[in-house]
Amino acid sequence: MRQSQWDAVVVGSGPNGLAAAIALARNQRRVLVLEGQERIGGGLRTDPSIVPGCRHDHCATVVPLAAASPFFRAIGLPERLVWVRSPAALAHPFDDGSAILLWQDLERTADELGEDRGRYRALFQPLLERGDALLAMLLSPAPGVIRFPELPVPWSALLHFAREGTRSAIHLCQQFRTEQARALLAGLAAHSTLPLERAPSAAFALVLALCAHLVGWPLLRGGTAQLAARLIDELAAWGGRLQSGYPVHRLTEIPPARAVLLDLVPKNALALVGQRWPRWYRQQLARFRHGPGVFKIDWLLRDEIPWRATACALAATVHLGGTAEEIAAAERAVVNGRMPERPFVILVQPSQFDQSRTLAGVAVAWGYCHVPNGWQGDATDVIERQVERFAPGFRSRILARRAWGPHDLEMRNPNLVGGDLGAGWPTLRQLFARPSWWPWPPYRTPDPALFFCSASTPPGGGVHGLCGYWAARWVDRWLQRLDRVDRLKST
Incomplete structure (x- = not known):
């Protein structure tokens, strides 16, 4: 194994997989990233929209953790991206036509x-x-x-x-x-x-x-795929290699390497690794819980959203949920397996601030709400009614829509189990036992050459790359140990 071509092979090219690969490559390690789909980036993909010339982000659009990530800052990533910041980070409208704004200024x-x-x-x-x-x-x-x-x-x-x-x-x-x-x-x-x-x-x-x-709560000019592109550039600059269109179903399909990093949720890692892990560890991973899913709608609109509270036009992100009590009731219903009549909707209106995403006279927006994990219903009507509640006339401006239920999202990205965007429910237990209590730190597994680097490890979901960065630190320790053994054998 130590005579292999690669020091490390990373399975999966989401932000954490790419961050792990970059961190190892910067330490002079020979790194290969394998991606099952043709396009690199995981949740960082930006798609041609419903019509040519318009673009929607597949998953993340507003990425404050990417702008604040200590690892991304350490490699100079923010300076190589064009950030777009709306005047206010967030707007939260109310039924009386008012809205509260979250500004960068405290x-x-x-x-x-x-x-x-x-x-x-x-x-x-x-x-x-x-x-x-x-x-x-x-x-x-x-x-x-x-x-x-x-x-x-x-x-x-x-x-x-x-x-x-x-x-x-x-x-x-x-x-x-x-x-x-x-x-x-x-x-x-x-x-x-x-x-x-x-x-x-x-x-x-x-x-x-x-x-x-x-x-702030910035987005990236042209789409979140710009972040994936800069991560790919950084990896290439340090000699790392990428191979897309390379689905991996068994460990034997991975090229020989001294360490393998899995940018996978536990369910998919178990399917890949099988009996190589001991039973007690497989049972721990099988108990890993996924949170609620999401139902997402991409919209193309004739002009921007007609907010009753005009201040909502100052923010790229708008929370549609009414009072705290109403939001709490909606989220409680979802966790209990029910779809609320008035869901809490997170809406993003990127073309209001980034015209590169659309054509003249057409606005791009998307919104999602939480739904029970794996839910198979259609939330289009309840989501659009919630938008209409705070923006009368919204539906009359819809030119086209594309809806994504939990199953659609998981088919597009297998790490989104049941539509769970966070790679695991962030309960108090699963903030630390993520994905398991032991081995610790949780990037390690009972097989010393197999590691987790996905958002199913600390610090969890979000576009920050830090699950991959921290995993890479432990992988590098393992590789240093192998280096010492090799030196002793050669003396």
């Missing part, structure tokens, strides 16, 4: 919250004082223990985050008096797919708001 956001101004400032100011270091720490396998060597541990901010973030979103919202503040935080927390009554849903609200205040 004070401007706080000023919108009236009597909750001081409470919002007290919640986020301690986090922002060491915001970059705190975010880097939160995106490590063990915050406060494992960290980026060049960044100090922001103990005060980390303790403040632990105190506020390890509770439920409902508990966090109850600290605020205004409907606007509670709804803003509930919408942020709902990205977790957890019931808002369950810890640590508050942590997701804090992280997403922290990102908004640090870097």
Whole structure:
């Protein structure tokens, strides 16, 4: 095995697989990435839309974690991309025609919250004082223990985050008096797919708001595929190789390598590895839980969305869910296996700020809501009714649509099991036992030459590449150990 052509083979070319390959290649390792589909990038693909000349992102569009990722920053990736930032990171409209905006500026956001101004400032100011270091720490396998060597541990901010973030979103919202503040935080927390009554849903609200205040919620000019293209360029610059259209169904189909990294969810890794892992470990992986799925609609519109609250036109991302109580009820129903009549909808309107995605006179938008994992129904009507609720006349502007249910998404990307975008439900247990309690760190497996590097490992979902980066650090330790053994044998 040590005479193989490759030091490491990565199976899967999502952002984590590419990040792992880059990190190893930068350490002078011989790396090959295998991708089953013809196009590289996993969830970073941008598709020709329903008509030529218009483009929709397959999965991620707004990528604050990519802009803030310590690994992407370390390799100079942000400077090689054209970022588009809407004036406000997020808009959250209400039935009375008003809307609350999440601005990059903390004070401007706080000023919108009236009597909750001081409470919002007290919640986020301690986090922002060491915001970059705190975010880097939160995106490590063990915050406060494992960290980026060049960044100090922001103990005060980390303790403040632990105190506020390890509770439920409902508990966090109850600290605020205004409907606007509670709804803003509930919408942020709902990205977790957890019931808002369950810890640590508050942590997701804090992280997403922290990102908004640090870097905004940017998108990439021309589509998220631009990020995949720059990652491919970086890998090639360090001598790494890519092979697309190479589906792998058995380990024997992988070229000989000293280490194999799996950018796969546990279900797909089990199908690939089979009996090579011991039974106790296979049972752990089989217990790994996936969260709710999503139902997504891509739209082409005649002109931009006619928001009742015109301030919504200032944000690329709009949360459509009404009050905190309504959002909590919708997410609770999904977790209990029911489709709510008024789902919480996350809508993105990229062409409002990036005309390169569309043709003159045509607007590109998409929206999704959470649905029970693997749900087989059609949520088109309930999603569009929710948009129409806050943008009367929206449906009359639809030129064309394309809907993606959980099964469609999984067929397109097998890591989206049951439509789960996060590669596993981020319960408190699965934030750390991700994908298993043992071996630790969880990038390792009982086979010392097989590693996980997918979003089913810490720090979990999001376009940041850090699951791959942290996995690569442990893979490199393994390779160094093999190097020492080889040197001893040659003396």
